[in-house]
Amino acid sequence: MQSKSKRSTEGRSEYLLLGSIIALGIAFSPYLFYLYEIFPTSPVWETRFFTYESKYYLNVLTAAWTYLGKITPLFLLLIWFFTCKHWWYHAILIPTGMYAFQLVVAFYEDVYMDASIFMDINGLIYLAPFFIIILSIVYLIRIKIFDRVYGLDLSELDETEVSVFSSVSDKDRKEIREFEDLEEDYQDASNVILEDYYRKL
Structure with missing residues (x-):
């Protein structure tokens, strides 16, 4: 018993x-930012x-200001x-990736000063695949959560045919007809029971 409370x-304490x-x-x-001074x-x-x-x-102070402005x-x-703890936390990776990319580009340009490769000019092209992957993950998570919260089965959408001019779908019409048929059968059965009852009186 004491070992459980000790672990707890x-x-x-660690938390x-x-x-x-x-x-x-x-x-x-x-x-952290003002360390550049x-x-x-x-x-x-x-x-x-x-x-x-x-x-x-051409100035270490300016380079440090740039790096710490990204870090x-x-x-x-x-x-x-x-x-x-939110479901959309993967979207935070997009600005994180942008700052990481800018930090790498700033450091690369300052240390190597390679004029043949300017990664910052078309930075969005380098980051676009990363953004698309993250946005796809976030959207898929959103669909899963929406499905769980509202209890929708996405396979039902294929079965449902929505008419442009009618507010009631064909599937709903079919269910209404089945319900009306059941109601008619119930009324017929109740009429037979009533007739038998009156005959016996």
């Missing part, structure tokens, strides 16, 4: 710790570990994606 307490880390990450996201304004940044040369922006919303969108 540990699970709650609380993870939630606290996420909340702190969101709260400190403006500070610690970088030098020169085109080369030398440290003991590496040397970074900004070839496109901060990307970080927040990833938190939103992994913590969202």
Whole structure:
């Protein structure tokens, strides 16, 4: 019994710790963005570990401002994606993919300064297949949820023939006729019973 309560307490503690880390990450996201102010304004940044040369922006501060301007919303969108409980959470991947693509393009242009490949010019062409796949997934999930909520069977749509000039479909007319036939049979049976009753009196 104590082991169950201990596991339950540990699970709650882990959940609380993870939630606290996420909340702190969101709260400190403006500070993440303003980290660019610690970088030098020169085109080369030398440290003991590496040397970074900004070839496109010609200023490490501007390059850091650009990178952190992409990393901060990307970080927040990833938190939103992994913590969202709505059925449409896959749609969050579209702006996430856009920011990730822009970050890669900005870094590639600044580090390599390859004028032969400009990925940012036709960025939408590179992202279109990704967007189409995500939108298809979201739409399929929406259809499944709509089907469960309203109890619709999509195979019934093939059986239903809707007339343009009539508000009642052929399938509904058929059901109405069957109901009327059943009602007539019931009335005939009740008339026979009444006649037998009166004869016996």
